Amino acid sequence: MAKITSLNVNGKKLSVDVDSTVSLLSVLRNDLDLTGSKYGCGEGQCGACTVLIDGVATRSCITQVGRAAGKQITTIDGLDKDGKLTPLQEAFIKADAMQCAYCTSGMLMSASALLNKNPKPNRDEIVTAMNGNICRCGTYQRIIEAIESVSAA
Template identity: 60%
Template sequence: MSNVTSLHVNGTGRTCDAAPERSLLSVLRDDLALTGAKYGCGEGQCGACTVLVDGVPIRSCQTPVGAIGPQKITTIEGLERDGRLHPLQQALLEVGAFQCAYCASGMIMSGVALLGKNPNPTEPEIIRFMDGNICRCAGYGRIIDAIKLAASAAKGGTQ
């Protein structure tokens, strides 16, 4: 299999030259300087490496870059629009959800995927969807609160 030479990331085509068996996480971080997604466990258990591929959250530490093809990748760096944060980023700031925040990018990408699929999630739905993301510092309650806040902001906040 030949090297991967282009990826569609955050709305633009990016060139690279990566062996296809390398992880998407390492290509994003080391080749494209998109370091928002983090290594946490290497086995898809902690969610720190979560990015979206065609809107679906995936564990980029376990995804070979050769499997991506023309699909559209969204990373934490691609959420801001014209200097405006995604409602979930904004909500997390308002709630003060993080301490060390190493988990933040993965949490946000998972949360964005949830809101994309289900704009009005109930608390049990949030817990079920987010259960693969580990935070070691803060209680998870504030992230749940922020997802609810972002959902309500998206519903009525921006008219």
């Protein structure tokens, strides 16, 4: 089995020693201790594991680590810049767009990818882009508000 020895995560080149077929989520969480990305379903249905690969929102639980090697991986752990929150992170706090917040990192990554591609999405575009992310506590209305507040700014 092919081995993967390094990954570009959050702007840093990190050493790993894993089989290429292992899930990216597992490598991030268990080998690199980047636990901001969450396990929720293992089948790409809930979005809790969402990371950006070259800017594209990707379900890391069903992505083999080999497919992410050599690409730029961004996780929630690297979303803020030197402790300064992004406007989207600030907007989530302000809108109280979380309860248990287990889905929050995935929500932020999906929303970041959307805003990078489309800085002023309308409500339908937000719903379409975010529909793969489950919030079991039901804070969807506040998440939409948070995204809208950033896109309107």
